[in-house]
Amino acid sequence: MTLTNSLSTDSTSTLPEGRVAAPAKTGFRPDIEGLRAVAVGLVLLYHAGITVIPGGFVGVDVFFVLSGFLITGLLIREAENTGRISLPNFYSRRAKRLLPAAALVLVVTALITWLTGAVVEFETFGGDIVAAAIYLVNWRLADRSVDYLAEGTSQSPVQHFWSLAVEEQFYIVWPLVLLLVLLVVRYTGAKLRPAMAVGLSFVAVPSLVWSIVATANLPAQAYFVTTTRLWELAIGAFVAVGAALWTKIPRVAAYVLGWGGLAVIVGSALVLHKTVAWPGSLALLPTLGTAAVIIAGSSGGSPGLLSWKPMVWIGGMSYSLYLWHWPLLIGAANLWGKPDALTGTLVVVAAIIPSWLSLKLVENPIRHSPAFARSVARTMTMALVLSLVGGAAGYALTRAVPQVETVSQEEVDGAAALKKGGDGQLQGIEVVESVDAMAPQPVDAPDDVPGAYAHDCQAPFDAVVPNYCEFGDPDGTRTVVLAGDSKALQWVDAIDAIAREKGWRLLVATKSSCGLYDAMPELEGRPYPDCQTYNTALLDELVEMKPTAVIVSQRHSQAIDPATGKLSQATMVDGTVRAWQRLVGAGIKVVALQDNPAPVGVDGDVYECVAEHLDQLSACAFDRAKGTAGSGTPAQLAAVKKVPAVKFVKVADFMCNEQVCPAVIGDVLVYRQGSHVTNTYVMTALPILRERLLGGTLK
Structure with missing residues (x-):
């Protein structure tokens, strides 16, 4: 996001209407500052949760165009006046403008996160x-956005820096392209601006095409990466290249163009929603609208609203506002939960205070310092130091995670420490207050997953066609299929070990948040039709395949009743029964692996609780009855009663005693994200699972 103020803001006069006039000598354009105010206002209101502006994220796209325009204008004027472009001077100007405030905000953000955030996220953030x-x-966030296992991670306190990263990467590429253009001009005699337009096309056109393709196929990743955004900055650059043409536009046409462009920007923010795939072709709306406003201002047709003093004042502080508002919002969310619209608005308004202070006390003094103006080397040294300071703050945060001694999976007991009592029931599960060692560490729990995730064996939410991963013995004469949602996949490494021992061919056909049933589940408050479509296809294939057995598990006990549109356990039970009966009727054995109790009543995820309460682990235990009721078990048990041919395999008794479910058993952390079990604990339970799976149905 550009909020850089590259043009002089001195020597302005005031019009009677309260607007600021632009003196010809400085080239200051108050309308640009006002456009910055519109852009940052849209972003802030969107982040504050103002629902009437569901597309406020387009403010970032406005900033991209402004950045391309301002930076290219500076470079073109330098090239025309001197016949060259000084990269050291260019980068030193950028460093003075951007780094002081950014470094300060990064240090404060690390402190806010340390004071208010979850301990287990210190390393990530x-x-x-x-x-x-x-x-x-931006590339780090892009990787995380497509990582299923990162879905439980909160919003990063520096997530807003992604747009600044895009700009800085543009600042590296674009001046180099212009240097090549200057060489071409020097040796061919071509005109500078047309040659720049051609060079710019080699950046803009491929980026726009890729943006459309990537947004359609990889929307989460496409939002953050630089390659899908370069064309937006290029639009602003095109406007700067054609600057001489825009002054010839008739005043009336310029007014129409300016107000029309502003209307498109605001209209985009009012009509678009965060559910649309972005940027793609839709981003042409706010970007071309921004270009129209800039062009109109070049011919004196800028909307007068943009030149009003309050707008110019906010625009001049927009970079600081953008930097400060987001970590303050995240800090407020950490302390009091996700802010409502009123609280969010109060927070972003309060961000004006540190924004103004950092502008006056940090940004401007360094930017206008004679010492830095005289020495590029001194400026670049300052830039390096500030970057190191910001990075050091982040590194210090990663080291602030409390831990007990780290031990390997082989050094802990977990479920293997449990013994059978005289009545055949497992014994030895106790709630302890602390342990000297633990595996995995709480901070590592989200990554303590079966290897199947590394092979993309969990079908994504939008998958409608089954895709099988093969484990066990590929030459096995018996085929076993593991189906269901992630609560089934969490057991795959243990089942794979059993399959290899017994010579089974194990096929995995699990899908995110989709158990194997003939019913419509819910996903994030909405119907999940892709699950039902996937299951229809999977059941058809299983009946045709006729494996020896299908092992299933599921997280949810309710599905949407088609008659009422509401969630109903009876509907889920009936749908589960239909799916199981179809398999049993085809001569396929069905094993229902109990869904483990859900951590009901624990503040946050269990692993987060453990990280915060290493000396009071009882705070992270939960009631077994409530945990069972909040899991998929009730629907499973009800379905088993209606399809007695299905074998039900218990797991709750090696995770809980009769009353409670501890967070740590045998020095092993039991839970990772949500109600998922760590792979370390699953593997310690392998002997128990082997006995129960092979004790009847799967000999």
């Missing part, structure tokens, strides 16, 4: 801060 300090955080 500290890494984000380091990446933000070197302007690569």
Whole structure:
């Protein structure tokens, strides 16, 4: 996001209407400052949760165009006046403008996160801060956005730095392209601006095409990466290249163009929603609208609203506002939960205070310092130091995670420590207050998953066609299929070990948030038709395949009743029964692996609770009855009663005693994200699972 103020803001006069006039000598354009105010206002209101502006994220696209326009204008004027472009001077100007405030905000953000954030996210967010300090955080966020296992991660306190990273990467590429253009002009005699337009096309056109393709196929990743955004900055650059043409536009036409462009920007913010795939072709609306406003202003047709003093004042502070508002919102969310619209608005308004202070006390003094103006080397040294300071703050945060001694999976007991009592029931599950060692560490729990995730064996939410991963013995004469949602996949490494021992061919056909049933589940408050379509296809294939057995598990106990549109356990039970009966009727054995109790009543995820309460682990235990009721078990048990041929395999008794479910058993952390079990604990339970799976149906 550009909020850089590259043009002089001195020597302005005031019009009677309260608007600021632009003196010809400085080239100051108050309408540009006003356009910045519109852009940052849209972003802030969107982040504050103002629902009437569901597309306020387009403010970032407005900033991209402004950045391309201002930076290219500076470079073109330098090339025309001197016949060259000084990269050291260019980068030193950028450093003075951007780094002082950014470094300050990164240090404060690390402190806010340490004071208010979840301990288990210190390492992730500290890494984000380091990446933000070197302007690569957009690629880090892009990787995380397509990582299923990262879905439980909160919003990064430096997530807004992604747009700054895009700009800085543009600032590296574009001046180099212009240097090549200057060489071509020098040796061919071509005119500078047309040659620049051609060079710019080689950046803009491929980026726009890729943006459309990537947004359609990889929307989460496409939002953050630089390659899908370069064309937006290029639009602003095109406007700068054609500057001489815009002054010839008739005043009336310029007014129409200016107001029309502003209407498109605001209209985009009012009509678009965060559910649309972005940027893609839709981003042409706010970007071309911004270009229209800039062009109109070049011919004196800028909307007068943009030149009003309050707008110019906000625009001049827009970079600081953008930097400060987001970590303050995240801090407020950490302390009091996700802010409502009123609280969010109060927070972003309060961000004016640190924004104004940092502008007056940090940004402007350094930017206008004679000492830095006289020495590029001194400026670049300052830039390096500030980058190191920001990165050091992030690194310090990653080291602030409390831990007990780290041990390997082989050094802990977990479920293997449990013994059978005289009545055949497992014994030995106790709630302890602390342990000297633990595996995995709480901070590592989200990554303690079966290897199947590395092979993309979990079908994504939008998958409608089954895709099988093969485990066990590929030459096995018996085929076993593991189906269901992620609560089935969490057991795959243990089942794979059993399959290899017994010579089974194990096929995995699990899908995110989609158990194997003939019913419509809910996903994030909405119907999940892709699940039902997937299951229809999977059941057809299983009946045709006729495996020896299908092992299933599921997280949810309710599905949408088609008659009422509401969630109903009876509907889920009936749908589960239909799916199981079809398999049993085809001569396929069905094993229902109990869904483990859900951590009902624990503040946050269990692993987060453990990280916060290493000396009071009882705070992270939960009631077994409530946990069972909040899991998929009730629907499973009800379905088993209607299809007695299905074998039900218990798991709750090696995770809970009769009353409670501890967070740590045998020095093993039991839970990772949500109600998922760590792979370490699953593997310690392998002997128990082997006995129960092979005790009847799957000999």
